Amino acid sequence: MALTTATAIDQVAVRTRRPNALARLFDNKLFLIFVCLTPAVGLLAVFLSYPLGLGIWLAFTDTTIGRRGVWIGLENFEYLLSDPLWWNAVFYSVLYTGVATIGKFALGFWLALLLNQHLPFKSMLRAIVLLPWIVPTVLSAIAFWWIYDPQFSIISYLLVDVLGWRETNIDFLGNPWSARFSLIAANIWRGIPFVAISLLAGLQTISPSLYEAAMLDGATPWQRFRHITLPMMMPILAIVMTFSIIFTFSDFQLVYAITRGGPVNSTHLLATLAFQRGIASGELAEGAAIAVSMIPFLVFATLFSYFGLGRRKWQQGSDNE
Amino acid sequence: MASVDIRSVTKRFGSVQVLHGVDVDIDDGEFVVLVGPSGCGKSTLLRMIAGLENITSGEIRIGPRVVNNVAPKERDIAMVFQNYALYPHMTVYDNMAFSLMLAGAPKDRIQQEVNRAAGILGLGQFLGRYPRQLSGGQRQRVAMGRAIVRNPQVFLFDEPLSNLDAKLRVQMRAEIKDLHQRLKVTTVYVTHDQIEAMTMADKIVAMSDGNVEQIGSPLDLYDHPTNLFVASFIGSPAMNLLKGEISGDQFRTEGGAMLPLPKSMGSGPAVYGIRPEYIHLSPDKGIEARVHLVEPMGSETQVSVRVGETPLVCTFRERVNAKPGEAIRIMPDRALAHVFDAEKGNRISIN
Numbered sequence: 001m002a003l004t005t006a007t008a009i010d011q012v013a014v015r016t017r018r019p020n021a022l023a024r025l026f027d028n029k030l031f032l033i034f035v036c037l038t039p040a041v042g043l044l045a046v047f048l049s050y051p052l053g054l055g056i057w058l059a060f061t062d063t064t065i066g067r068r069g070v071w072i073g074l075e076n077f078e079y080l081l082s083d084p085l086w087w088n089a090v091f092y093s094v095l096y097t098g099v100a101t102i103g104k105f106a107l108g109f110w111l112a113l114l115l116n117q118h119l120p121f122k123s124m125l126r127a128i129v130l131l132p133w134i135v136p137t138v139l140s141a142i143a144f145w146w147i148y149d150p151q152f153s154i155i156s157y158l159l160v161d162v163l164g165w166r167e168t169n170i171d172f173l174g175n176p177w178s179a180r181f182s183l184i185a186a187n188i189w190r191g192i193p194f195v196a197i198s199l200l201a202g203l204q205t206i207s208p209s210l211y212e213a214a215m216l217d218g219a220t221p222w223q224r225f226r227h228i229t230l231p232m233m234m235p236i237l238a239i240v241m242t243f244s245i246i247f248t249f250s251d252f253q254l255v256y257a258i259t260r261g262g263p264v265n266s267t268h269l270l271a272t273l274a275f276q277r278g279i280a281s282g283e284l285a286e287g288a289a290i291a292v293s294m295i296p297f298l299v300f301a302t303l304f305s306y307f308g309l310g311r312r313k314w315q316q317g318s319d320n321e
Numbered sequence: 322m323a324s325v326d327i328r329s330v331t332k333r334f335g336s337v338q339v340l341h342g343v344d345v346d347i348d349d350g351e352f353v354v355l356v357g358p359s360g361c362g363k364s365t366l367l368r369m370i371a372g373l374e375n376i377t378s379g380e381i382r383i384g385p386r387v388v389n390n391v392a393p394k395e396r397d398i399a400m401v402f403q404n405y406a407l408y409p410h411m412t413v414y415d416n417m418a419f420s421l422m423l424a425g426a427p428k429d430r431i432q433q434e435v436n437r438a439a440g441i442l443g444l445g446q447f448l449g450r451y452p453r454q455l456s457g458g459q460r461q462r463v464a465m466g467r468a469i470v471r472n473p474q475v476f477l478f479d480e481p482l483s484n485l486d487a488k489l490r491v492q493m494r495a496e497i498k499d500l501h502q503r504l505k506v507t508t509v510y511v512t513h514d515q516i517e518a519m520t521m522a523d524k525i526v527a528m529s530d531g532n533v534e535q536i537g538s539p540l541d542l543y544d545h546p547t548n549l550f551v552a553s554f555i556g557s558p559a560m561n562l563l564k565g566e567i568s569g570d571q572f573r574t575e576g577g578a579m580l581p582l583p584k585s586m587g588s589g590p591a592v593y594g595i596r597p598e599y600i601h602l603s604p605d606k607g608i609e610a611r612v613h614l615v616e617p618m619g620s621e622t623q624v625s626v627r628v629g630e631t632p633l634v635c636t637f638r639e640r641v642n643a644k645p646g647e648a649i650r651i652m653p654d655r656a657l658a659h660v661f662d663a664e665k666g667n668r669i670s671i672n
Contacts, residue, residue: 212373213406217420217467218394227419231410 058288065282076289085265086290089273093297096184096269097249103188104244105237108195113229115196116203126197133193141257144186148172148258173259176266183255183267187248194247195240202236203229241305249298270294323384323397323474323507324349325370330379332365332531339365340531342379347524352501352508356518357528358554364479366528367511371400371477383474399468400477404484405460407452407467413439414448417466438469441500458489465500476501478510482517494520515555519543527551549666552594552659558623560659561600561633563593567660576631578608581655591669594659597623597636600651607650612643626651 025031059076063069080086115126132140147154149172156169172182206229214224252271255261261268261276268276270290278287325347332340339362347353355363368374370381372393381388388396407416415422417438421431439445442462452460461481468476478497482490498521501508512518518525519539527534527542527550535547546552552560565574570585572593580593598621610626610633617623622641626633626649635651643649660669 207404207406209402209404209406210408212371212393213400213402213408213467214419215373216371216393216398216400217471218423219419223423228408 055288056292058285059292060289061285063285063288065284069285072285076286077293079286080289080293085268085273086293088265089268089270089290090293090297092180092267093249093269093294095180096187096251097245097301099181100184100187100191100248101241101244103184104191104195104248105241107188108192109199111192111196112199112203113225115200126200129196130193132190137190137253138257140190141186141254144182144189144254145258148182150174174263176263179259179263179267183258186254186258187251190254191244191248195244198240199233199236202233202240206232238305238308242302245301245305246298249301250294270297324351324382325475325507325509326380326382327366327370328380328382330366330369330381331377332362332369332374333377338531340369340377343528343531343533345526345533345536347507347509350505350507352498352510352521352523353526354510354512354518354522354524355526355528356512356515356554357534359513360530361528362531363511363513363526363528367400367477367479367509370475370509371398372396397474398477399471399473399475400479401461401464401468401481403480405452405464405481407460407463409452411451412448413444413450413452413455413463413466416452416463417470420467420471434470434472435466438466441469441503442466457485458493461485461493462496465497469500469504474507476506476508478508480512481510482512483514490517497521516557519555525555527554529554545668546594546659547668549592549594549661552661552668556596558597558634558636560594560596562661563631563633564663565591565593567591572658572660574628574631576627576629578628578631580608580628580653581658582660583655583658586660586669590663592661592663592666594661595633595653596657597634598638599654599657600633600635601654602637602639602641602649603652604650607652609648610651612645612647612649614645615641615643617641624649 058069060071060073061069062072062075111129115122115129119125146152150156150169153169153172155172156166159166160169171178173179210228210232211224214228219227249269250271251269252275255267255269255272256275259267261272265273270293274287274290274294276287277283277290281287325345327343327345327347329342329344330340331338331342343362343366345353345366355366357363365374369376370383372388372391376389383396383398408419411419414435417435418431421434426434435448436445439448442465444459444462444466447455447459447463452463455463461484464481481497482493485493494517497510510517510521518527522539524536525539525542526536529550535542535551537545542551542555546555546560549562553562563572563574563576563578563580565572565576566588567582567586567590568588570582572580572582572591574580574593580595582593608628610628612624612626613632614625615622616625617640620638622637622639624635624637624641624643626635628651633651641649661667662669
């Protein structure tokens with residue numbers, strides 16, 4: 001009797017085990033990881049790694065349009081180092097990124113602090129602030145093109161015809177330095193919303209009771225900003241700044257749509273120079289080399305803002321809650 | 322140290338009135354607890370003393386000075402917040418030193434004050450840590466240390482123990498009371514927990530719906546609640562409150578039970594109140610009650626019974642072996658029963 005019961009249990013066990021083979025496979029963690037990752041890895045490989053790899057490989061060849069290149073090692077980069085236009089673009093890219101980032105963060109942080117106050121029509125104001133970011137870049141570029149137009153510029157109109165402060169129109173895009181700063185101004189205008197909204201999100205995570213405690217401790221508004229807001233915002237500032245630097249340094253659309261790198265190549269960023277050499281002039285390999293030459297700058301900027309401003313000691317350790 | 326006088330203070334948020342003319346006198350060195358259910362305006366009142374909320378009308382004095390238009394930092398008060406509001410990016414030392422640093426105190430004095438506070442609270446070994454690395458009770462102590470360092474005229478506590486677990490709450494309760502006895506600084510303490518209020522206060526201010534219901538010593542509120550709100554809010558388990566009618570020296574509940582009154586009171590509708598511990602077992606001449614639920618606590622036994630249809634909660638010092646459904650005989654202590662006006666809820670004076 002006992003024996004038959006045992007066999008019966010065995011049989012039940014066997015019967016329940018067999019259809020489980022597939023289910024058990026899906027319970028296997030390794031298999032699941034493999035299955036779930038495959039599509040993502042595939043997509044990344046095809047649409048991200050391949051173009052990136054191809055770009056880097058091209059930079060080490062002498063490919064032009066219509067001619068399959070051969071490996072020439074670092075020759076392209078050696079050439080770039082002796083190319084004043086490349087140095088020019090490096091200089092302007094750094095200037096463009098530096099000045100525009102400072103501008104965007106100063107104005108964006110200020111705007112975020114304003115929007116964090118209790119204002120009437122708060123949500124509408126926040127929506128309006130986002131507008132420059134929502135408008136397609138090319139569209140805003142065309143608008144700035146008009147604003148900076150030598151004849152029809154609204155700024156010149158205001159200064160000359162309305163206020164009478166100047167005799168002549170300003171030629172914003174006609175000479176190198178004014179063109180450089182005009183583009184930087186346009187980039188700041190476009191970049192403020194991203195910075196402001198991201199920092200606003202960060203500001204809202206700071207508990208109001210910290211400000212109240214600081215108020216009771218005798219902190220003035222400036223001291224509350226200096227000792228509470230700023231240190232608490234450092235982590236999010238680091239992330240937003242990293243992104244902002246990457247976007248600004250690799251900017252293309254705004255410059256290409258407004259000046260195309262002119263006048264006399266003074267406003268070429270590395271990205272626009274790479275496009276002009278690689279596509280417009282057909283020197284694919286040289287364009288690729290210029291594009292690859294951006295990588296060290298980006299890595300350095302990212303590391304700097306990440307480690308310089310990033311995770312602080314007070315954020316480490318476990319939450320004892 | 323200073324007294325705090327609150328004179329017919331009201332508070333409005335837009336069209337909502339949260340305080341309807343509150344008067345409280347707080348003597349120098351007193352430990353006053355504002356207690357009431359959430360939304361009764363007790364925290365708002367505390368924040369008005371601190372200067373974090375404007376005073377719509379009325380007057381608050383700290384010492385001899387009217388502080389209605391005085392900035393928080395000028396009021397010479399220190400506050401402990403419910404979530405402690407420790408600065409997460411500063412060490413314990415810097416958290417406590419912050420106010421002195423802002424005041425521009427010399428370094429050695431800051432160090433001396435912080436060490437004094439850390440000594441009082443036993444925080445010496447944690448001075449270099451960040452708030453994240455501390456337990457709830459330690460954070461609570463740092464928040465108090467931040468207050469002590471400033472040597473304020475008045476301590477304000479806004480539900481400081483509600484984020485702690487039950488055991489720690491009892492411990493910190495004793496620590497805060499001990500601290501007050503040592504420092505003797507006027508303290509205003511807000512809580513919704515009537516046990517905290519009872520155990521800590523020199524004087525309780527019971528509030529509901531933006532009104533002060535009663536002010537008095539803990540036992541005063543316990544023994545002589547002025548109205549139904551205080552009677553039901555103070556004491557755990559809560560006082561039995563039963564609707565019904567007075568008839569002579571008996572009270573007939575809506576459920577039909579007859580309960581004894583301290584004296585003959587004529588007739589009319591009223592609410593009868595008796596605390597659970599004032600109901601005794603009385604096997605000989607008691608009222609028959611059906612046992613509904615027995616909750617033994619070791620030191621006492623809490624028994625829910627039905628007299629007719631009237632539910633009553635009783636606490637017996639004796640151990641009761643009754644099972645649900647069985648009958649026991651009980652007798653309220655008639656001298657300790659209260660009678661409340663049926664309409665307004667005020668206690669009808671008996672003695």
